[in-house]
Amino acid sequence: MGYTITEKILLKHTKAKDIYPGQFINAKVDICLANDITAPLAIEEFGKLGVKKVFDKKKIVLVPDHFTPAKDMKSANQCKIMANFARQYEIKNYFEVGRMGIEHALLPEMGLVLPGDLIIGADSHTCTYGALGAFSTGVGSTDFAICMITGECWLKVPESMKIEFFGRLNKWVGGKDLILHTIGDIGVDGARYMAMEFYGETIENLPMDDRFSMCNMAIEAGAKSGIIAPDKITMRYIKAIRKGLRPGIGKFYSSAHDAKYAYTKEYDARKIEPLVSCPNLPSNVKRVRELKEVYIDQVVIGSCTNGRISDLQLAAKVLRGKKVNSRVRMIVIPATQGIYLEAVKEGLSKLFVEAGGVFSTPTCGPCLGGHMGILAEGETAISTTNRNFIGRMGHPGSRVYLSNPAVAAASAIKGRIAHPDEVM
């Protein structure tokens, strides 16, 4: 029996001779990361062990992205703890405000993630890097603390599930809709503990940014990781990174033809329309056409799911020459400084501002109800982010709908959930 891509990567990172689902391993990591929420707790734990140095100054990444630029004194203090630690232990990959980005958009852009890597992060959306053919998974602060010392993390080898998409994508449908469709079908625990492997002709033709959106939300189906076997599109992406912070192009793995899967799913992409995930679970998925009565107060375009340049380009395409509805606040947040600059160069920032929107510095901000657009009681938002749990973007009595950037932009114009075809 052959191995899945996930098993191959895990095997390469342990001393074990063989690998099988359910096995416990201590895996060597290529990169470990944390942010301004999870790092301070890890630094406290790290302190308890009285260790003088970290396992590798280049393999630790610290990004202040959640409550930054610091929203208040307490969050400023959390950031200070992280910045001081980075200085004291000479962490090479600490990205200060003004040079940072939302971690899961920033790391690939900086060339810190390569195909075949094993990456752990004290952030649940660490699964994003599966888009590059890496095994990556979210862990807690204590895991991160231990990893900074040992360079290892304990893992239970996951079962894999295979999700195949075939057929051409419909207009206005992207990676976000494919993953919402999947979560809507299998549920928020449908892939619990598993590695979700996306594959098929639709995926082979899917641009990198869409692949990031898909693997990013694997966690919303309960998965340990999402992964797409690296191919020509991956190669082009890796080669285009000008200031890669790591040498080489990584290692391209793929699943054996006789690899074993817990289960497989097949979806016809031609049947998938733009989708929206309704409150209060990502699995509560409906077609945009069913939701035209839902009036909104706020639109958020950004996040580690959909804050990349092609997401902003798509939103701009819908908004060009139009105005944000007078009852609506639209907040556009490029995911990294690099994307911000690119948006300025392409005139997208001007377009968003002229349409009556906010163009913000990179931050996770509103996605988790942190800052930069908190909802009041009774308010409703449509957002390109990844979660719509109770109180996710503010008051427990507010509501969040999740969509792709084109639907969010069309909704900003109409003041209610709208299909891009209605405004184009």
Add this chain to the structure above:
Amino acid sequence: MTYKGKARKFGDNINTDEIIPARYLITTDPRELAAHCMEDADKDFAKKVKPGDIIVGGRNFGCGSSREHAPLAIKASAISLVIAESFARIFFRNSINIGLPIVESAGAAKRIRNKDNLRIDMERGIIRNLTRKESYRFEKYPPFMRKIIRAGGLINSIKKRLKLKA
């Protein structure tokens, strides 16, 4: 090890945003976190909860973010144990790592009602419902995890390992 306490019942998919909303993640102080524990699922929980109480959830308990503040807030609320039909994986590993006892039992999660008196025998893998005079079984942890739990969490377990090497 046995635990005794009153059940505090919750539904399916209790997520980390409900356990400890992100607006309170500007601190790592367990007492401050405990003051807002379960706030978006039950806003008076912190006032009602008594030391030793047992949280009983449904499917996929602890889904969502990786915040270790979630099991920490529960532990600092003096909750002795969490029982659920199933746990989300990051919450599960965080609980093991910080030494918060958790038990997976579909039978228990379905049958137990709010405020039932429970006694849990960890060695034998049995939950006794003293109110309803019922028992439910659960699978004990695999040896790999038992080692971490016995050491009192991952930090202590690594402490031992590093000292052995030195």
